[in-house]
Amino acid sequence: MFLLGLGALAPPSAEACVAANCLVDVRFPLPEDGGAVPANVPGLVVRPPLRESTEVATIQLLQADGAQVPFTLAAGARGTHVVVPTAPLVPGTQYRIEAKGLCQFQETLTQSATFTAGPELPLPTTLGTLGVDTPKRGMFPVFGDAECGSPQEGDFTSLRFTPSPELVPFLPWMTWTVEVDGQPWSFSNHHGLDSTGADHFDSHKYEYNRQLLSLYTVCTPGNPPPPGRGLTPGRHRATLQGTLERANLTLPPLSVDFELSCDPPATDGGTGDDGGVTDGGIPGDADPIRGPSSDGCTQAGGGLTVLGLLATLRLWRRRR
Numbered sequence: 001m002f003l004l005g006l007g008a009l010a011p012p013s014a015e016a017c018v019a020a021n022c023l024v025d026v027r028f029p030l031p032e033d034g035g036a037v038p039a040n041v042p043g044l045v046v047r048p049p050l051r052e053s054t055e056v057a058t059i060q061l062l063q064a065d066g067a068q069v070p071f072t073l074a075a076g077a078r079g080t081h082v083v084v085p086t087a088p089l090v091p092g093t094q095y096r097i098e099a100k101g102l103c104q105f106q107e108t109l110t111q112s113a114t115f116t117a118g119p120e121l122p123l124p125t126t127l128g129t130l131g132v133d134t135p136k137r138g139m140f141p142v143f144g145d146a147e148c149g150s151p152q153e154g155d156f157t158s159l160r161f162t163p164s165p166e167l168v169p170f171l172p173w174m175t176w177t178v179e180v181d182g183q184p185w186s187f188s189n190h191h192g193l194d195s196t197g198a199d200h201f202d203s204h205k206y207e208y209n210r211q212l213l214s215l216y217t218v219c220t221p222g223n224p225p226p227p228g229r230g231l232t233p234g235r236h237r238a239t240l241q242g243t244l245e246r247a248n249l250t251l252p253p254l255s256v257d258f259e260l261s262c263d264p265p266a267t268d269g270g271t272g273d274d275g276g277v278t279d280g281g282i283p284g285d286a287d288p289i290r291g292p293s294s295d296g297c298t299q300a301g302g303g304l305t306v307l308g309l310l311a312t313l314r315l316w317r318r319r320r
Contacts, residue, residue, distance in 0.1 A: 022103035024050040028113040029172035029191035036118025038169050039089040043074065043082035043246035045173055045190045049101035049108065054081055058100040058110060061085065063093060074246060077175045078189055082246050089117035121169050123249060127242050128164040128197065130254035132215075133157045135261070140216060142230070154230065155260040156216035159238055161197035168195050173245045176212055180236050186210040190245065219262035233262045 027047040048054040061069040061083050070086040098112035135157040142152045176188040186209055194200050199211050215238060216230045241253040
């Protein structure tokens with residue numbers, strides 16, 4: 001419903017795709033399913049409304065009875081604020097964190113979240129392990145800025161990340177980047193990966209960039225340039241980097257090699273088991289993709305909205 005709402009907001013033709021301000025209000029990354037926050041958490045993060053800011057004076061950390069908890073406020077990664085408790089949290093104590101967003105065109109309400117402090121835990125020293133799926137040929141959505149996107153055909157794969165047990169309790173306050181061949185590919189803000197290492201369900205829709213763990217090359221040279229052309233066909237190395245907010249430590253990155261191709265896939269005259277398109281093969285890209293691309297999402301004369309993208313993908317699935 002979120003994506004459909006975005007599509008409805010977008011005009012059918014636009015020079016650039018821009019999200020509606022304040023579509024998402026203040027958020028507080030916390031452990032999944034009400035899990036305990038380590039008493040020695042380096043900092044609690046306040047994420048501002050979408051494309052807006054947080055009213056700093058309204059940020060508070062309180063006990064259940066309303067008593068103020070002393071803290072200092074620091075600037076966090078990508079426009080966030082970090083609440084740094086003056087003393088470690090008290091295990092077994094319930095807390096509430098709250099803040100109000102500043103939005104240019106609408107009034108906002110104070111948002112809050114409650115959590116319980118758990119015992120102190122050792123700070124993580126490792127990220128975990130990283131693998132990569134076997135690439136597949138088929139259709140996939142390519143997103144650029146906000147609701148601008150288009151379905152593309154090509155080779156695609158996903159990184160498979162398994163967080164270390166010592167990292168899991170601190171995952172909500174990690175920021176992530178993926179580089180390919182030493183160049184930026186994607187990023188994810190706090191709470192971007194869940195406890196299994198998968199993309200969190202609501203992460204990239206707030207950030208309007210490539211999904212953190214998705215890698216692809218586009219093999220349809222006849223199409224208009226999509227928001228991001230992806231990677232040049234060939235061998236690459238992906239590197240996952242994670243930073244724990246306010247921890248003053250560097251965790252060793254993880255790397256894995258993979259290969260994407262625009263060579264015509266083997267066909268049997270129908271649809272293969274891997275879900276790829278097998279209509280005689282997808283031609284190679286006559287204009288090689290020099291990636292990773294940092295292109296924005298500007299489509300003069302008719303960018304595809306997410307609504308249109310979903311409709312296209314539904315039609316494609318029905319045909320199959």
